[in-house]
Amino acid sequence: MNREELLKRCVDRRVAHETSVVAVSHLFYVYLLSALKKGQRVEVPNFGTFGTRVVGAKRQRRMPYFEVEEELANKVNERYRNLKTILIGRYEMIPVEGEVEYSGKEPRYDRIVEEVGEPVLVDTDRDITPEEYRREVAELRPKAPETEAAAPPGEVTPPERPLEVPEPESDQPPKERELMPKEGFDLREKPTEEPTQPVESREPMPTLREISGGEGMSPLMQILIGIIILGVITVALNEFGFIHLWGKFFARKVPQVTETLPAPPVQAPPAKDEGAMREEKKAEPTPTPPPPKESATSEAKTPEVKTPEPRAEIAKAPSGTGKFTVQVSSWTSTADADRAVSKWKQAGFDAYVVEAFVNGRTWYRVRVGRYATMDEARRAAEHIRGVQQDGVWVTRFE
């Protein structure tokens, strides 16, 4: 079929416009040839696959081939499609003294045929139906007079079985195994008899579950439960302070003083209070934050200021509604923090304590007031710096 005829018949089918059919035909040939030259395969839908393989021992070259698709192969083989391979006999190797060498031309069993009779090929030059084929094969099957005596009366049928039947290597002689009685033989029928296997081989291997004691958990479940137990232990150790991985889930109680105090006005204290503060400052030789400078300054210089706020921070006595606050000092013990808070409160500031966990240590931050905007908080911080110079900064209320 040349290309014009192919195009004509495709156009007659009205699959697409003639221009498209011509273009696709041209491009298909182009890509087919280019792919074969590169050694690639080209799969044509509903038809088959073209490809090349290297042949030749001395002078190698590429030989194009075609693999037909299964559907097309079945259509071509429609006449013999239902015919299947049928077992007609067995043979045994009989050692021959002297000339035993195998020439490679003739089948070796020809010299050692045993009770198979004369094998005759099926005449296939004509159309043949499955019934005819089965009849011819039945005629081909060798007669086994010896096995008739061994078989039960009335059940002597030729051994017909497809090749898929597993033939176990049992102790029985092959003659008896061939005599499996079977009625209503059909070529398509699957064998129903079970292969006789030794009893020892049928014992199932003990599974892992049986070895581990019946209803054991799967390894995945065991790993999961192990991870959960490890997590619970870690949380408990962190909660009780043996390790410091994160903040504590359950906040410690801050002294009641900071919680019960009423919230003073958010604005910075009036000038009157400032004067009183200065008077107190003059009266007191030491500044308001009396703790050792190490803790206050070192904490102020620690990376706590630069690092983000810790996630486990528990507000003890928030007051007001502002988003910003002023931190004045930070302590590692609640007693020092409470002392600082009480002093700031005596000075008229709304002080409170916030617990924070930084670098494995718990800090108690003393903060003052709540302010709506950053500017207000800065002004208040400037005002507070009149009382305490160091360690005062504005932070966000949390």
Add this chain to the structure above:
Amino acid sequence: MSQEELINTISERAGISKQTVRDILHAFADVWTEEILTHGELTLDNIGDFLVEHRPGRKGVNTETREIFTIPPKDYLSFTPSQDLINWSNKPS
């Protein structure tokens, strides 16, 4: 080159939709299949010849199980590449 790759390549090159290319290729296959089933042979220019051949039934032997059985006859499709295609495949690029 699989079916989809072939269809995509032709579709992009020709500017035709993939579905149209797929339909046209299926039409090619249908025409070739019809020709093969009707006349038993098909000749594609510059590609090769397809021929339905007959393989007679024969006797087979399984040397492991020592079973003798019949192998049924079969009709199969053979492909003989044209000399042009062989030369083209071995032509140095």
